[in-house]
Amino acid sequence: MDGLHLEDLRFKDIGPVNLRIGRGECVGISGPSGAGKTLLLRAIADMDPHTGNVFLDGTESRDMTAPEWRKKVGLLPAESAWWADTVGAHFRSVSEVWFRRLGFEADVLSWEISRLSGGERQRLALLRLLTNRPEALLLDEPTANLDPESVMRVEELIGEYRRTCMAPVLWVSHDPRQLQRVASRRFLIRDRRLSAA
Numbered sequence: 258m259d260g261l262h263l264e265d266l267r268f269k270d271i272g273p274v275n276l277r278i279g280r281g282e283c284v285g286i287s288g289p290s291g292a293g294k295t296l297l298l299r300a301i302a303d304m305d306p307h308t309g310n311v312f313l314d315g316t317e318s319r320d321m322t323a324p325e326w327r328k329k330v331g332l333l334p335a336e337s338a339w340w341a342d343t344v345g346a347h348f349r350s351v352s353e354v355w356f357r358r359l360g361f362e363a364d365v366l367s368w369e370i371s372r373l374s375g376g377e378r379q380r381l382a383l384l385r386l387l388t389n390r391p392e393a394l395l396l397d398e399p400t401a402n403l404d405p406e407s408v409m410r411v412e413e414l415i416g417e418y419r420r421t422c423m424a425p426v427l428w429v430s431h432d433p434r435q436l437q438r439v440a441s442r443r444f445l446i447r448d449r450r451l452s453a454a
């Protein structure tokens with residue numbers, strides 16, 4: 258079965274979550290603060306304890322090592338981690354076009370991490386994730402720190418990646434209008450359950 262498939266997924270005291278996201282489809286998730294949206298993405302990425310099954314194109318996460326799974330199922334956390342001094346040290350391959358499309362010039366690769374604003378970090382973390390070519394995307398509030406123009410640029414780039422790579426996308430946002438724009442189906446996590454929004 259193509260796409261990302263969650264079967265009886267339970268994590269912390271939340272679930273069971275059953276959901277299929279087709280290839281090239283974007284599903285939106287919203288819900289009150291603390292409802293478990295981040296935990297859902299982390300369970301899918303096999304970063305937190307959970308029960309149930311997660312499949313990508315019919316292959317179960319348990320049939321791969323955790324690093325293999327996380328390379329295929331790319332998680333963009335709400336707060337990105339940076340371990341080296343400069344931006345360029347975090348990128349193995351670079352698509353200058355993508356940098357420009359998110360408002361950066363090529364010299365961004367020489368920038369010190371310590372000088373990055375919250376919005377710059379968020380856009381660069383997205384570019385870093387996409388250059389690893391994940392087959393599915395888990396996005397935790399990917400535009401939370403951005404100005405309206407950057408929000409549009411990010412939405413367009415993710416949409417293009419989704420269509421070009423036919424990637425299933427799970428997009429967490431507190432902005433209902435954004436989810437209307439980017440997602441073909443929307444769900445709510447509340448009271449430890451996932452339901453249609």
Ligand SMILES: Nc1ncnc2c1ncn2[C@@H]1O[C@H](COP(=O)(O)OP(=O)(O)OP(=O)(O)O)[C@@H](O)[C@H]1O
Nearest residue numbers: 269288289290291292293294295296297335431446
């Ligand atoms: N490592 C952890 N150990 C125990 N509880 C945790 C852990 N991480 C998160 N929680 C709790 O689980 C609940 C869900 O957290 P989660 O981060 O998934 O919320 P969220 O829906 O993403 O919220 P927000 O919209 O504020 O980002 C919260 O009550 C949180 O305090």
